[in-house]
Amino acid sequence: MPSGDWRVDNYVVSGGRGTPKVGPTHTAQIRIDNDGDGAADVNLEVPAYVLRLTHKRNAGVLWIRALPMSTRWEASDLRVLARMYVESASGTDELVELGRGPTERRFASRVVQEGPVAVGGYEGYRVTFEVASLEQLELDEGARWSRVTVVLARTGFRFPPRDTPTTRAGQLPVLTVFGHVNRPEDFEGTSPDFDRMVAMTDFMEEELAESRAALLACTTHEFPEVVLDGSAMRGRFWSPQMSRDELRCYRERLSGESPRRSHGARRVPFRPSGP
Numbered sequence: 001m002p003s004g005d006w007r008v009d010n011y012v013v014s015g016g017r018g019t020p021k022v023g024p025t026h027t028a029q030i031r032i033d034n035d036g037d038g039a040a041d042v043n044l045e046v047p048a049y050v051l052r053l054t055h056k057r058n059a060g061v062l063w064i065r066a067l068p069m070s071t072r073w074e075a076s077d078l079r080v081l082a083r084m085y086v087e088s089a090s091g092t093d094e095l096v097e098l099g100r101g102p103t104e105r106r107f108a109s110r111v112v113q114e115g116p117v118a119v120g121g122y123e124g125y126r127v128t129f130e131v132a133s134l135e136q137l138e139l140d141e142g143a144r145w146s147r148v149t150v151v152l153a154r155t156g157f158r159f160p161p162r163d164t165p166t167t168r169a170g171q172l173p174v175l176t177v178f179g180h181v182n183r184p185e186d187f188e189g190t191s192p193d194f195d196r197m198v199a200m201t202d203f204m205e206e207e208l209a210e211s212r213a214a215l216l217a218c219t220t221h222e223f224p225e226v227v228l229d230g231s232a233m234r235g236r237f238w239s240p241q242m243s244r245d246e247l248r249c250y251r252e253r254l255s256g257e258s259p260r261r262s263h264g265a266r267r268v269p270f271r272p273s274g275p
Contacts, residue, residue, distance in 0.1 A: 002193035002200065006053040006062065020047055032070050032172065042172070044068060044159070053197075060182040060190040062197055068159035068172040078116070078125035078152050081175065085150060086111060086129050107131050112147070119153040119176070120203050121269035126151045130184075147187045149194060151178040155203050156225050156264020171227050171262060176203075204263070210255065212265035218242070218249035225264040226250065237262075 010026050011018035020026065028048040031040035050064040073081060086109050114127040130145040153176040160171075178201070180187075180194035215224045221241040228237050237258060239247055251258070 002053075002062070002196035005056055005190075006193065007056060008051070009054045009061075010047075010049045010052040026052075030068060032068065034070050034072065034172075036070075036072055042070075046159075055182075055186075055190060058182065058186040058190070060180070060186060062190075062194055063177075063179045064197070064201065065177040065179070066157065066159070067175045067177050069175055071173060074173045078123060078154060079114070082114065082125045082127045082150070082152050083111075085152065085177075086127060089129070089131055089148065110145075116272035117151060118270045118272060119151060119178075119198060120155075120201060120205075122153050122155045122203070122266060123270040124151050124153040145184060146181060147184050149180045149191070151198055152176070153178070156223065156262075156266070157203075158225075158227060158262035160228075176201075204261070208259060208261070208263055211259045211263065214250045214253035215242075215265040216267055217253060219246045222267045223264055225262065226259065227262045228260070 008018070010021050012021055013019075026048050028044075028046050030042075030044040030046060032042040032044070033040055034042050046066075046068070048065070050066055051062075052064075053062040055061070069081075073084075089107070089109055109129050109131045112128045112130060114125070117124045117126045126149065128147065128149040130147050132145040155174075155176050157174045157176070158171045159174050178194070178198050180191065182190050211226065215226060218224075219242050224239060224241045226237050226239050226242075226247075237247075239250075242250070
Protein backbone atom coordinates (compact mmCIF):
# COMPACT_ATOMS: atom_id res chain seq x y z
CA MET A 1 0.00 0.00 0.00
CA PRO A 2 1.39 3.45 -0.87
CA SER A 3 0.28 4.81 2.56
CA GLY A 4 -2.14 4.09 5.39
CA ASP A 5 -4.76 6.42 3.87
CA TRP A 6 -6.03 3.77 1.47
CA ARG A 7 -8.16 0.62 1.70
CA VAL A 8 -8.13 -2.32 -0.72
CA ASP A 9 -11.41 -2.33 -2.62
CA ASN A 10 -11.23 -5.29 -5.00
CA TYR A 11 -10.44 -8.05 -2.49
CA VAL A 12 -12.29 -9.50 0.49
CA VAL A 13 -9.82 -10.33 3.25
CA SER A 14 -10.71 -13.31 5.44
CA GLY A 15 -8.39 -15.39 7.59
CA GLY A 16 -5.38 -13.42 6.42
CA ARG A 17 -6.05 -14.25 2.77
CA GLY A 18 -7.56 -12.12 0.02
CA THR A 19 -10.31 -13.31 -2.33
CA PRO A 20 -11.04 -11.24 -5.46
CA LYS A 21 -14.47 -9.64 -5.46
CA VAL A 22 -16.86 -10.49 -8.29
CA GLY A 23 -19.82 -8.70 -9.81
CA PRO A 24 -20.33 -5.83 -12.27
CA THR A 25 -17.98 -3.43 -10.46
CA HIS A 26 -15.11 -5.87 -10.33
CA THR A 27 -15.53 -7.76 -13.63
CA ALA A 28 -14.84 -6.20 -17.02
CA GLN A 29 -16.55 -7.21 -20.25
CA ILE A 30 -14.01 -6.41 -22.96
CA ARG A 31 -14.86 -6.47 -26.66
CA ILE A 32 -11.98 -6.47 -29.14
CA ASP A 33 -12.04 -6.05 -32.90
CA ASN A 34 -8.93 -8.05 -33.69
CA ASP A 35 -9.32 -8.24 -37.48
CA GLY A 36 -10.37 -4.63 -38.10
CA ASP A 37 -13.76 -5.34 -39.69
CA GLY A 38 -15.64 -3.07 -37.28
CA ALA A 39 -17.21 -5.91 -35.28
CA ALA A 40 -15.95 -7.44 -32.05
CA ASP A 41 -14.50 -10.90 -32.67
CA VAL A 42 -13.03 -11.39 -29.19
CA ASN A 43 -15.25 -11.09 -26.11
CA LEU A 44 -13.58 -11.43 -22.74
CA GLU A 45 -14.77 -11.44 -19.15
CA VAL A 46 -11.77 -10.63 -16.97
CA PRO A 47 -11.09 -9.25 -13.48
CA ALA A 48 -11.46 -5.49 -13.76
CA TYR A 49 -8.46 -4.74 -11.58
CA VAL A 50 -5.17 -6.17 -10.49
CA LEU A 51 -5.53 -3.74 -7.59
CA ARG A 52 -8.04 -1.02 -6.69
CA LEU A 53 -7.60 1.29 -3.70
CA THR A 54 -10.06 3.85 -2.36
CA HIS A 55 -9.10 6.75 -0.10
CA LYS A 56 -10.44 6.72 3.44
CA ARG A 57 -11.20 10.47 3.63
CA ASN A 58 -11.86 11.74 0.10
CA ALA A 59 -13.04 10.53 -3.32
CA GLY A 60 -9.61 9.41 -4.49
CA VAL A 61 -9.18 6.09 -6.28
CA LEU A 62 -5.97 4.36 -7.38
CA TRP A 63 -5.97 1.32 -9.62
CA ILE A 64 -3.86 -1.07 -11.67
CA ARG A 65 -5.32 -2.89 -14.66
CA ALA A 66 -4.00 -5.48 -17.09
CA LEU A 67 -5.77 -4.39 -20.27
CA PRO A 68 -5.91 -6.83 -23.22
CA MET A 69 -6.00 -5.01 -26.55
CA SER A 70 -6.23 -5.75 -30.25
CA THR A 71 -3.12 -7.05 -31.98
CA ARG A 72 -3.71 -4.23 -34.50
CA TRP A 73 -2.38 -1.79 -31.90
CA GLU A 74 0.57 -3.87 -30.73
CA ALA A 75 3.12 -1.69 -32.53
CA SER A 76 1.34 1.62 -31.90
CA ASP A 77 3.18 4.34 -30.02
CA LEU A 78 2.13 4.59 -26.39
CA ARG A 79 1.45 8.26 -27.04
CA VAL A 80 -1.24 7.22 -29.53
CA LEU A 81 -2.72 4.60 -27.17
CA ALA A 82 -2.78 7.12 -24.33
CA ARG A 83 -4.77 9.56 -26.45
CA MET A 84 -7.16 6.74 -27.41
CA TYR A 85 -7.59 6.04 -23.72
CA VAL A 86 -8.46 9.67 -23.04
CA GLU A 87 -10.91 9.76 -25.93
CA SER A 88 -12.61 6.58 -24.68
CA ALA A 89 -12.91 7.81 -21.08
CA SER A 90 -16.43 8.53 -19.91
CA GLY A 91 -16.61 10.59 -16.76
CA THR A 92 -14.48 9.00 -14.04
CA ASP A 93 -15.02 5.53 -15.52
CA GLU A 94 -11.92 3.46 -14.78
CA LEU A 95 -12.98 0.57 -17.03
CA VAL A 96 -11.91 2.14 -20.31
CA GLU A 97 -11.61 0.04 -23.45
CA LEU A 98 -9.23 1.32 -26.12
CA GLY A 99 -11.21 2.34 -29.17
CA ARG A 100 -14.59 1.92 -27.50
CA GLY A 101 -17.40 3.73 -29.30
CA PRO A 102 -19.31 6.66 -27.82
CA THR A 103 -21.33 6.06 -24.67
CA GLU A 104 -24.92 7.17 -24.11
CA ARG A 105 -23.78 10.04 -21.90
CA ARG A 106 -21.60 12.73 -23.46
CA PHE A 107 -18.35 13.83 -21.87
CA ALA A 108 -15.71 16.40 -22.68
CA SER A 109 -12.06 15.74 -21.99
CA ARG A 110 -8.98 17.95 -22.07
CA VAL A 111 -5.36 16.92 -21.66
CA VAL A 112 -3.47 18.82 -18.96
CA GLN A 113 -0.02 17.21 -19.22
CA GLU A 114 1.55 14.23 -20.97
CA GLY A 115 4.88 12.65 -21.79
CA PRO A 116 6.97 9.44 -21.81
CA VAL A 117 8.07 7.89 -18.52
CA ALA A 118 10.00 4.82 -17.37
CA VAL A 119 8.04 2.26 -15.35
CA GLY A 120 10.31 -0.29 -13.69
CA GLY A 121 12.66 -0.06 -16.67
CA TYR A 122 9.84 -0.52 -19.20
CA GLU A 123 8.47 2.00 -21.64
CA GLY A 124 5.58 4.03 -20.28
CA TYR A 125 3.52 7.08 -21.12
CA ARG A 126 1.82 9.34 -18.59
CA VAL A 127 -1.14 11.59 -19.32
CA THR A 128 -3.14 13.78 -16.95
CA PHE A 129 -6.52 14.93 -18.21
CA GLU A 130 -9.82 16.30 -17.02
CA VAL A 131 -13.31 15.09 -17.86
CA ALA A 132 -16.74 16.63 -17.37
CA SER A 133 -20.30 15.93 -18.40
CA LEU A 134 -21.32 17.98 -21.44
CA GLU A 135 -24.89 18.14 -20.13
CA GLN A 136 -23.67 19.72 -16.91
CA LEU A 137 -21.39 22.13 -18.78
CA GLU A 138 -24.29 23.25 -20.97
CA LEU A 139 -26.29 24.08 -17.85
CA ASP A 140 -23.41 25.53 -15.85
CA GLU A 141 -20.10 26.70 -17.33
CA GLY A 142 -18.60 26.32 -13.86
CA ALA A 143 -19.55 22.62 -13.63
CA ARG A 144 -16.99 20.43 -11.88
CA TRP A 145 -14.28 18.67 -13.88
CA SER A 146 -12.68 15.50 -12.49
CA ARG A 147 -8.94 15.06 -12.87
CA VAL A 148 -7.38 11.76 -13.92
CA THR A 149 -3.82 10.54 -14.40
CA VAL A 150 -3.08 7.30 -16.20
CA VAL A 151 0.26 5.65 -16.92
CA LEU A 152 0.32 3.08 -19.72
CA ALA A 153 3.25 0.63 -19.64
CA ARG A 154 4.33 -1.91 -22.25
CA THR A 155 5.78 -4.78 -20.18
CA GLY A 156 5.66 -7.76 -22.56
CA PHE A 157 2.82 -9.64 -20.87
CA ARG A 158 0.02 -11.19 -22.90
CA PHE A 159 -3.50 -12.52 -22.41
CA PRO A 160 -4.39 -15.21 -21.40
CA PRO A 161 -1.95 -14.47 -18.57
CA ARG A 162 -1.35 -18.02 -17.34
CA ASP A 163 -0.96 -21.57 -18.59
CA THR A 164 -4.32 -22.07 -20.32
CA PRO A 165 -5.10 -23.86 -23.59
CA THR A 166 -5.05 -21.26 -26.33
CA THR A 167 -3.87 -20.57 -29.83
CA ARG A 168 -1.49 -17.99 -31.20
CA ALA A 169 -4.45 -15.94 -32.38
CA GLY A 170 -5.75 -15.90 -28.81
CA GLN A 171 -2.60 -14.34 -27.37
CA LEU A 172 -3.44 -10.67 -27.02
CA PRO A 173 -0.94 -7.96 -26.10
CA VAL A 174 -1.55 -6.46 -22.66
CA LEU A 175 -1.05 -2.91 -21.47
CA THR A 176 -0.44 -2.36 -17.79
CA VAL A 177 -2.53 0.67 -16.85
CA PHE A 178 -2.05 2.61 -13.62
CA GLY A 179 -4.75 5.12 -12.75
CA HIS A 180 -5.55 7.89 -10.29
CA VAL A 181 -8.76 9.92 -10.11
CA ASN A 182 -9.90 12.50 -7.61
CA ARG A 183 -11.65 15.82 -7.29
CA PRO A 184 -9.44 18.71 -8.43
CA GLU A 185 -9.12 20.14 -4.92
CA ASP A 186 -7.83 16.82 -3.53
CA PHE A 187 -5.89 15.59 -6.58
CA GLU A 188 -2.48 17.03 -5.72
CA GLY A 189 -2.71 15.64 -2.20
CA THR A 190 -3.15 12.05 -3.40
CA SER A 191 -0.78 12.25 -6.39
CA PRO A 192 2.34 11.30 -4.34
CA ASP A 193 0.64 8.05 -3.30
CA PHE A 194 -0.09 7.30 -6.96
CA ASP A 195 3.56 7.86 -7.82
CA ARG A 196 4.59 5.52 -4.99
CA MET A 197 2.18 2.82 -6.20
CA VAL A 198 3.67 2.94 -9.71
CA ALA A 199 7.23 2.87 -8.35
CA MET A 200 6.45 -0.06 -6.00
CA THR A 201 4.94 -2.31 -8.67
CA ASP A 202 6.98 -5.42 -9.42
CA PHE A 203 6.67 -7.07 -12.83
CA MET A 204 7.54 -10.58 -11.57
CA GLU A 205 11.23 -9.72 -11.67
CA GLU A 206 12.27 -12.50 -9.27
CA GLU A 207 9.94 -15.19 -10.63
CA LEU A 208 10.94 -14.60 -14.27
CA ALA A 209 14.59 -13.64 -13.72
CA GLU A 210 16.04 -16.88 -15.14
CA SER A 211 13.73 -16.89 -18.14
CA ARG A 212 14.43 -13.25 -18.96
CA ALA A 213 18.19 -13.81 -18.67
CA ALA A 214 17.91 -16.80 -21.04
CA LEU A 215 15.92 -14.76 -23.56
CA LEU A 216 18.54 -12.01 -23.64
CA ALA A 217 21.42 -14.50 -23.87
CA CYS A 218 19.95 -16.26 -26.91
CA THR A 219 19.02 -13.34 -29.16
CA THR A 220 20.21 -9.85 -29.96
CA HIS A 221 16.68 -8.46 -30.10
CA GLU A 222 16.11 -5.47 -27.82
CA PHE A 223 12.79 -6.74 -26.38
CA PRO A 224 12.32 -10.48 -27.07
CA GLU A 225 9.17 -12.26 -25.96
CA VAL A 226 8.27 -15.85 -25.22
CA VAL A 227 4.60 -16.63 -25.83
CA LEU A 228 2.80 -19.71 -24.56
CA ASP A 229 1.20 -21.81 -27.29
CA GLY A 230 -1.12 -24.19 -25.49
CA SER A 231 0.02 -25.88 -22.30
CA ALA A 232 3.43 -24.79 -21.04
CA MET A 233 3.58 -28.10 -19.16
CA ARG A 234 4.22 -29.61 -22.59
CA GLY A 235 6.89 -27.01 -23.31
CA ARG A 236 5.08 -25.40 -26.23
CA PHE A 237 5.93 -21.78 -26.81
CA TRP A 238 6.98 -19.47 -29.61
CA SER A 239 8.35 -15.99 -30.08
CA PRO A 240 7.48 -13.26 -32.59
CA GLN A 241 11.14 -12.14 -32.64
CA MET A 242 13.25 -15.29 -32.23
CA SER A 243 14.34 -18.00 -34.68
CA ARG A 244 14.05 -21.74 -34.03
CA ASP A 245 17.72 -21.94 -33.11
CA GLU A 246 17.32 -19.05 -30.67
CA LEU A 247 14.29 -20.71 -29.09
CA ARG A 248 16.25 -23.97 -28.79
CA CYS A 249 19.02 -22.04 -27.04
CA TYR A 250 16.44 -20.48 -24.71
CA ARG A 251 14.95 -23.86 -23.80
CA GLU A 252 18.37 -25.37 -23.09
CA ARG A 253 19.26 -22.54 -20.71
CA LEU A 254 16.25 -23.12 -18.48
CA SER A 255 17.09 -25.19 -15.43
CA GLY A 256 13.51 -26.29 -14.76
CA GLU A 257 10.08 -26.17 -16.37
CA SER A 258 9.18 -23.55 -18.93
CA PRO A 259 7.56 -20.44 -17.45
CA ARG A 260 3.78 -20.65 -17.27
CA ARG A 261 3.25 -17.06 -18.36
CA SER A 262 3.89 -15.21 -21.60
CA HIS A 263 6.38 -12.41 -21.02
CA GLY A 264 9.20 -10.35 -22.46
CA ALA A 265 12.67 -9.13 -21.46
CA ARG A 266 13.96 -5.64 -22.10
CA ARG A 267 17.68 -5.56 -22.84
CA VAL A 268 18.24 -1.94 -21.89
CA PRO A 269 16.03 -0.18 -19.32
CA PHE A 270 13.82 2.40 -20.95
CA ARG A 271 14.80 6.00 -20.37
CA PRO A 272 12.62 8.80 -21.73
CA SER A 273 14.51 11.25 -23.89
CA GLY A 274 15.06 14.71 -22.46
CA PRO A 275 13.58 17.90 -23.88
